[in-house]
Amino acid sequence: MIQFLVIGSGVSGLSLALKLASIGKVVVIAKTQLSDANSPLAQGGIASVTHGGDSFDKHIQDTLVAGSGLCNKEVVVDAVEQAPSRIKDLVQWGVNFDTCNLDTLSLTKEGGHSKRRILHVADKTGLHIHSQLLARVLEHSNIELKENLFAMDLLTSLETNPFDPSDVQCFGAKFLHSQTQQQITLLAQHTILATGGSGKTYLYTSNWSGATGDGLAMAHRSGAKLANLEFTQFHPTCLYHPHARNFLISEAIRGEGGILINSKGQAFMKNEHPLEGLAPRDIVARAIDKEMKRSGQDNVFIDIRHKSKSYLQERFPQIFMKCLEHGIDISKDPIPVVPAAHYQCGGVLTDKFGRTSIQQLFAVGETACNGLHGANRLASNSLLDCLTSSHNVYKHIGSKSNNMDISKAKLHTPNNEKHETITSEINDDELILVTHLWEEIRRLMWNYVGIVRSTQRLRLAQSRIQNIQNEIDQLYSHFHKHKNIEELRNIALVAELTIKAALKRKESRGIHFHMDYPEKNKTAINTVL
Ligand SMILES: Cc1cc2nc3c(=O)[nH]c(=O)nc-3n(C[C@H](O)[C@H](O)[C@H](O)COP(=O)(O)OP(=O)(O)OC[C@H]3O[C@@H](n4cnc5c(N)ncnc54)[C@H](O)[C@@H]3O)c2cc1C
Numbered sequence: 421m422i423q424f425l426v427i428g429s430g431v432s433g434l435s436l437a438l439k440l441a442s443i444g445k446v447v448v449i450a451k452t453q454l455s456d457a458n459s460p461l462a463q464g465g466i467a468s469v470t471h472g473g474d475s476f477d478k479h480i481q482d483t484l485v486a487g488s489g490l491c492n493k494e495v496v497v498d499a500v501e502q503a504p505s506r507i508k509d510l511v512q513w514g515v516n517f518d519t520c521n522l523d524t525l526s527l528t529k530e531g532g533h534s535k536r537r538i539l540h541v542a543d544k545t546g547l548h549i550h551s552q553l554l555a556r557v558l559e560h561s562n563i564e565l566k567e568n569l570f571a572m573d574l575l576t577s578l579e580t581n582p583f584d585p586s587d588v589q590c591f592g593a594k595f596l597h598s599q600t601q602q603q604i605t606l607l608a609q610h611t612i613l614a615t616g617g618s619g620k621t622y623l624y625t626s627n628w629s630g631a632t633g634d635g636l637a638m639a640h641r642s643g644a645k646l647a648n649l650e651f652t653q654f655h656p657t658c659l660y661h662p663h664a665r666n667f668l669i670s671e672a673i674r675g676e677g678g679i680l681i682n683s684k685g686q687a688f689m690k691n692e693h694p695l696e697g698l699a700p701r702d703i704v705a706r707a708i709d710k711e712m713k714r715s716g717q718d719n720v721f722i723d724i725r726h727k728s729k730s731y732l733q734e735r736f737p738q739i740f741m742k743c744l745e746h747g748i749d750i751s752k753d754p755i756p757v758v759p760a761a762h763y764q765c766g767g768v769l770t771d772k773f774g775r776t777s778i779q780q781l782f783a784v785g786e787t788a789c790n791g792l793h794g795a796n797r798l799a800s801n802s803l804l805d806c807l808t809s810s811h812n813v814y815k816h817i818g819s820k821s822n823n824m825d826i827s828k829a830k831l832h833t834p835n836n837e838k839h840e841t842i843t844s845e846i847n848d849d850e851l852i853l854v855t856h857l858w859e860e861i862r863r864l865m866w867n868y869v870g871i872v873r874s875t876q877r878l879r880l881a882q883s884r885i886q887n888i889q890n891e892i893d894q895l896y897s898h899f900h901k902h903k904n905i906e907e908l909r910n911i912a913l914v915a916e917l918t919i920k921a922a923l924k925r926k927e928s929r930g931i932h933f934h935m936d937y938p939e940k941n942k943t944a945i946n947t948v949l
Pocket residue numbers: 427428429430431432433449450451452453454456457458459460461462463464465466467545546569570571572614615616617626627628630634635668762763784785786787799800801802803804806
């Protein structure tokens with residue numbers, strides 16, 4: 421039996437594995453390659469107070485303001501205060517943050533931050549952190565890595581009580597090998613979901629192709645509580661180009677003086693917020709949405725042409741090169757951008773120690789909702805969250821002994837009783853159906869559950885998603901297990917739950933903007949499903 425089963429090889433999963441490996445054997449799972457994840461895509465950086473001109477109070481305050489009344493203050497204080505220690509962990513693991521001179525960190529500023537406090541490695545912060553963590557993990561004798569294993573469902577004790585999921589215990593998970601289609605069961609004393617976000621529920625997203633909310637779907641099917649799924653953060657500025665898929669133009673570009681303009685060259689953020697292009701992301705995304713609707717244009721632009729070519733090449737090498745590949749020289753041309761689904765602020769509900777409502781099941785990083793982000797994540801607090809939430813799970817698990825006796829447990833996955841009519845392997849023609857249904861969901865979510873919502877659109881989305889789910893159930897019961905069908909089923913469930921959560925929130929708060937309820941309620945309440 422595995423002591424620690426970590427599902428996910430992003431920054432949260434790998435940093436947790438490195439810590440847990442000091443107390444026991446760890447198995448880390450990735451559904452495709454180890455480096456396929458959102459983590460290596462992070463450009464801007466990681467937030468931490470590192471100098472006397474800044475303070476914990478200011479970082480806490482900025483986080484609470486962005487979170488719009490829904491943050492758990494205890495979690496915020498904890499994350500902000502342990503940030504410098506987690507940065508030290510990273511440095512010990514080999515991360516070299518950019519410096520201005522030998523010993524002064526180069527700090528950038530992003531939307532919603534009152535101070536420069538974002539540590540970065542050019543515009544490849546996530547890639548650098550992830551590759552250093554991976555290198556440490558690969559050389560650790562207590563950590564085993566398994567690629568191409570798709571977690572389908574959690575294994576729990578049979579005593580599932582829908583009214584009190586804390587009765588239920590998790591004993592690991594069931595996997596599908598994505599190449600051989602072989603089904604594998606891994607039993608574990610502690611199961612940790614580090615499965616990342618669900619950006620692929622939307623047509624336009626900055627996320628990697630596997631961000632299908634599998635962790636949320638698995639947890640929900642097993643009866644775990646989820647929270648605040650209506651808070652999908654839309655990044656205001658993804659590259660808009662017919663051949664560029666999911667490429668983000670980091671907020672750091674605006675932090676370094678990039679200005680949002682429309683096709684007439686007007687800086688439209690001036691009329692929207694005192695912080696202009698560096699206002700919190702929800703405000704910038706809505707302003708861009710409004711400007712695009714007002715002008716009838718497909719995109720807006722970021723103008724950073726006032727910076728020298730050499731500066732841009734050195735500070736933003738990745739963005740510079742990517743844009744150039746698409747014929748855009750950012751030292752001469754404004755960068756065409758549109759908003760895109762970027763970050764899931766809600767997730768599997770956990771306490772400060774990463775404990776979910778199911779015993780021995782933990783959640784960390786983007787897949788968890790521990791109260792750090794509230795109704796809107798402050799930029800660059802998410803890599804920090806990966807490290808702090810993992811550290812907290814490690815501290816908690818390390819201080820407890822687990823005397824789980826699995827020999828008497830009857831194991832259960834949510835699909836055992838259903839779908840017994842499987843008849844055949846899915847063929848390529850039928851897989852096209854899966855792709856079509858996926859596209860339908862993503863377009864539906866983009867059009868009806870996007871940056872600006874209304875009851876009418878949400879209800880429409882709800883009834884359509886039910887029909888789509890009926891079709892997916894048919895596919896699911898008819899064909900042998902296949903990764904694409906599993907992912908489709910998961911995005912449909914996440915879409916359904918997101919719509920449900922959005923319908924429940926009859927107010928506008930943080931990133932959830934509801935045309936029929938444009939005001940914020942006096943009391944802030946989490947949406948728990
Ligand atoms: C383009 C982009 C830029 C960003 N920039 C920043 C930034 O500058 N600063 C910042 O703080 N944040 C940034 N973020 C957000 C941040 O990168 C993520 O929130 C964070 O990296 C999430 O890490 P994670 O470990 O929780 O998940 P991920 O890194 O997404 O890892 C998820 C892991 O789970 C595995 N997995 C998923 N489902 C299954 C399954 N069914 N079975 C088995 N394995 C599974 C995957 O294989 C993967 O290994 C950015 C995000 C994007 C997309």
